[in-house]
Amino acid sequence: MSRTNYDAIVIGAGSAGLAIAYYLTLEGLQVLVLDSEASPGQGQNKAAIGGVRATHSDGAKITLCLQSLEFYSTFEEKTGIDLGWVPGGYSFPVYREEEEKILKGILPTQKKNGLVIDWYGPERIKELIPGINENGLRGGTFSPGDGQVSPLKYAAALWKESKDRGCEYHFKEPVTRLVVKQGRIHGVKTGKGVYHSDIVVNAAGSYAKEIGAMAGIEIPVVPDCHEAGISAPMERFFDPLVVDIRPGPEGKTKNFYFGQNDRGQVIFCYTPLVPILGTNRENTSEFMTVIARRMIDLIPRLKNMLIRRVWRGLYPMTPDGIIILDRVREVKGFYLAVGMCGQGFMLGPGVGLNMANFILRGKPVIPQEIWNSISFYRDYYAGRKEALK
Ligand SMILES: Cc1cc2nc3c(=O)[nH]c(=O)nc-3n(C[C@H](O)[C@H](O)[C@H](O)COP(=O)(O)OP(=O)(O)OC[C@H]3O[C@@H](n4cnc5c(N)ncnc54)[C@H](O)[C@@H]3O)c2cc1C
Known part of the structure; x- marks a missing residue:
């Protein structure tokens, strides 16, 4: 019988979910990634034109993208895998x-x-x-220092690198329900069965809102x-x-x-x-x-x-054009890596690195005050806006 218990479940094998799964797997976790599509990066990841810049007006986006740039510019040297980096x-x-x-x-x-x-x-x-x-x-x-990468090569590389280290991927298997009991997440349901974990990450991109609704959470992503x-x-x-x-x-x-x-x-x-x-x-x-x-x-x-x-x-x-990375206070163990806007691909590796640290150690790699500024609980209508979205 196939496995049903995991250390973490990531919903979405896209720009963000692949990087989160990659970093969690590097940390030694047994991770399951579920995606509705037939292979990695087939959601909006493949729609991106591959631009990777830290040239934003928002400090959080600049900081996360600088981490992504470090990842993209050194990946081939470290792994021998070509990402189409220009x-x-x-x-x-x-x-x-x-x-x-x-x-x-x-x-x-x-x-x-x-x-x-x-x-x-x-x-x-x-x-x-x-x-x-x-x-x-x-x-x-x-x-x-900015550049370009191939989104499809990125998706294939992260899928392979994490899979080789034990990460499991189930494609063509959309999540249909979240298992939530007494304010805590216990896993997810799909058409094929129930998978258990105390950690579930919503990285469902343009469908993040629908996943949030399964836990009674309103996520402002359209x-x-x-x-x-x-x-x-x-x-x-x-x-x-x-x-x-x-x-x-x-x-x-x-x-x-x-x-x-x-x-x-x-x-x-x-x-x-x-x-x-x-x-x-x-x-x-x-x-x-x-x-x-x-x-x-x-x-x-x-x-x-x-x-x-x-x-x-x-x-x-998102209403302010700025990403949301956080844990859901009302549902313990439920994490959000959503609202990538037009920059999910350039944010991806920075998102993965920080989410993995936040999930495992309770704190991100980037400074705490910057992390707080991308909280799910911020005021989206306070007037702060990314000028180069
Ligand atoms: C024309 C265009 C150009 C762009 N150019 C750039 C660019 O140059 N640089 C850049 O950084 N960004 C660019 N972007 C934006 C980028 O494509 C997105 O921000 C990014 O792909 C979003 O990442 P994500 O991981 O949130 O979503 P996705 O990559 O879409 O991943 C989400 C995944 O979740 C899966 N999913 C959804 N619902 C479920 C469910 N119920 N169960 C299981 N799986 C589910 C989907 O199948 C999908 O694979 C561009 C976008 C467009 C449209």
Whole structure:
């Protein structure tokens, strides 16, 4: 008979859950990971374009992503496994005073939290992004330690590394109920049976709210739909991921961002001006026309780019755009690693490291005051907002 008792159960083999399972397994725990999909990273993890930056305005996001960057930039050296790491940094080119003020305004917070970043004049930005439209270019920021990774390679690597150390994965097995008695969690139920553990982690991404409801907990995470695309490979001509935070002239988009991956493909995405809430993932007819115009305006030579495919995925959004990592006070043993927003992939390894420490030792690796700021019990409407979400 197969095993039913575990030291910890993680719901979701995605950007966050895989890293949590990996770190708990490294600590010697017997871990079970359950996922509705057929293999690791098939939820929103694979929808990500693979950008990994610590360039945020929120101290918690900066600190967690710096830990992820340390993980991503050294993983191949330590394990021999290629993650598609491209250490090209991130650049935010600027054309208007408004965006210059925003980016310069958050530089002190970014530097205080340990991010290597600076403002550069137009000449440096032109070197970093050859062919960028020079008309009105005021300069921009560049953070050389940021980079890109392949989300699918990341998922496969963490799955393999944790599985080789004894972590169990059950795919195509959604959690349908949580076993909660007298304010304590005892395990989970699926269509195939009951699994017991005193530690259960909700890392169900865009479905975190539904898992919380199984324990009578209201989790403020909603799916917010974003579309992306990828080109055919071409000769590498720029290294950084590029983010343009101007609103689009067409009145439909906020920022848009893109980078050239380890195969030379340009991978791109935009943020709709009005959030598209819900789980509909059908492609829209307007995405390519809108983003093509924005990209060609910024880098005219991209007009020759061949598009391979487009897709839509979900950001698991919180009201303030900031992650939730915590334990549920009302249900002992029930933990939350949810609300990754548009940065779950870049947050993933930092989330795993800190959640494993918090679960095992009652404290995170990052400073306690930063940890407190990402509590489930914070005021989401206090006015704090991530400026670069
Ligand atoms: C177009 C686009 C571009 C993006 N680009 C980036 C980027 O460049 N960098 C970045 O960091 N992030 C990016 N993101 C965001 C990133 O994809 C998400 O933040 C991240 O994947 C969320 O991680 P997660 O672990 O919370 O969720 P997921 O990766 O979705 O994992 C949750 C898992 O839980 C499983 N699950 C759900 N319900 C159940 C259940 N009842 N039982 C068992 N399993 C369940 C799901 O199947 C899923 O596998 C992008 C997102 C989109 C849509």
